[in-house]
Amino acid sequence: MEFSVKEENLVPRRRHLHMHPELSFQEKETQEYILKELKNMGIEGKKIASTGVICRLGPSSGPAIALRADTDALPVLESNEVEYKSKNEGKMHACGHDGHVSGLLATLETIKDWKLTKGVVGLFQPAEEGYHGARKMVEEGCMEDVEAVFGIHLWNTLAYGKIGISEGPVMANSDRFTIEITGRGGHGSMPHDCADPTLAAANVVLNAQQIVARNLNPMKESAVISFGGIKTNSFVSNVIPESVSLCGTVRSYEEPVRCLVEKRLGEICQGVELLNGLKADYKFVRGYSAVVNDAIGVKMATQAGQKVDIAEVVPAPKVLSGEDFYYYNQEGKVPSCFIFVGSAINDGVIRPHHSPEFDIDERALLVSAKLYCQIVYDNCR
Ligand SMILES: [Zn+2]
Numbered sequence: 001m002e003f004s005v006k007e008e009n010l011v012p013r014r015r016h017l018h019m020h021p022e023l024s025f026q027e028k029e030t031q032e033y034i035l036k037e038l039k040n041m042g043i044e045g046k047k048i049a050s051t052g053v054i055c056r057l058g059p060s061s062g063p064a065i066a067l068r069a070d071t072d073a074l075p076v077l078e079s080n081e082v083e084y085k086s087k088n089e090g091k092m093h094a095c096g097h098d099g100h101v102s103g104l105l106a107t108l109e110t111i112k113d114w115k116l117t118k119g120v121v122g123l124f125q126p127a128e129e130g131y132h133g134a135r136k137m138v139e140e141g142c143m144e145d146v147e148a149v150f151g152i153h154l155w156n157t158l159a160y161g162k163i164g165i166s167e168g169p170v171m172a173n174s175d176r177f178t179i180e181i182t183g184r185g186g187h188g189s190m191p192h193d194c195a196d197p198t199l200a201a202a203n204v205v206l207n208a209q210q211i212v213a214r215n216l217n218p219m220k221e222s223a224v225i226s227f228g229g230i231k232t233n234s235f236v237s238n239v240i241p242e243s244v245s246l247c248g249t250v251r252s253y254e255e256p257v258r259c260l261v262e263k264r265l266g267e268i269c270q271g272v273e274l275l276n277g278l279k280a281d282y283k284f285v286r287g288y289s290a291v292v293n294d295a296i297g298v299k300m301a302t303q304a305g306q307k308v309d310i311a312e313v314v315p316a317p318k319v320l321s322g323e324d325f326y327y328y329n330q331e332g333k334v335p336s337c338f339i340f341v342g343s344a345i346n347d348g349v350i351r352p353h354h355s356p357e358f359d360i361d362e363r364a365l366l367v368s369a370k371l372y373c374q375i376v377y378d379n380c381r
């Protein structure tokens with residue numbers, strides 16, 4: 001490592017943001033804070049995607065590398081009793097995006113005086129948590145001239161000191177479905193006069209699990225189908241209800257697997273209609289697509305990661321969470337790598353992402369800043 005990162009503001013900035021979390025597309029104060037911090041560094045930031053910020057260093061046009069930090073928080077009530085606890089009750093940086101912003105700010109502060117021969121674009125993206133903020137960034141032109149894009153996620157199932165990088169899918173297709181089963185209700189003692197939607201719902205739930213167990217190749221395909229809820233329209237011991245609603249989520253890595261699950265769930269609903277003599281109205285709604293790291297992006301990230309003196313590169317933890325980072329690689333046209341930086345606090349307590357107990361080992365902030373700086377150092381000078 002031949003440079004030193006401007007690290008003194010890493011923790012204070014992260015803590016400031018942690019105390020002032022804002023939800024997706026409401027990141028107004030966060031946006032102002034980023035613009036102000038950039039201005040103090042002598043960098044001109046511009047508003048983009050409603051509540052996001054974009055800036056560019058180095059040559060004002062021509063090829064560039066983009067570094068992304070998402071900025072939004074979650075509707076979670078923080079339970080940590082820490083001095084930097086959220087001041088916005090019911091909102092919390094429970095995914096580590098406060099740390100992403102701080103890491104990218106420190107990166108820009110460090111590289112701003114370097115002689116850059118290639119552009120560096122800072123992407124402070126709003127609304128990652130389910131609201132497709134990345135799509136809006138791309139629609140508003142953030143990828144103009146960008147020839148490679150990198151994203152870092154602080155990650156709590158990875159130990160501090162590890163940088164997780166893998167080629168291929170690292171975040172999942174994240175879809176949801178609803179099924180409305182409408183039968184014919186009646187007396188619990190006279191099922192022959194009814195069309196029982198509860199039994200039909202049970203059939204759907206059980207058969208759905210056979211898709212993963214019996215339609216996917218166990219050697220190379222994976223998916224998860226989870227039901228989030230089953231609700232009958234009545235809840236009385238001696239009444240067969242009129243209708244049952246089901247909802248759930250489907251996670252997968254590959255597009256063919258995603259399509260197969262979508263189709264088979266529909267076929268199960270059709271089968272149940274026939275079997276149970278009722279209506280099963282099925283809707284499959286696509287959410288985020290998988291984040292897929294390509295060979296070029298992975299090579300650039302790995303070479304930089306191996307030079308980070310306080311961490312080592314390991315395979316990325318495979319997770320079935322969703323992420324909107326996939327919008328930036330434009331279906332494989334722009335090399336990209338989504339990188340996991342280990343942030344678990346090593347005290348035996350599990351602090352899952354999106355939980356009220358979420359917190360990070362703040363030393364990971366320096367790892368992420370060093371990694372981003374190294375990518376710039378290797379590729380833009
Ligand atoms: Zn999240």
Ligand SMILES: [Zn+2]
Nearest residue numbers: 095096097153
């Ligand atoms: Zn996140």
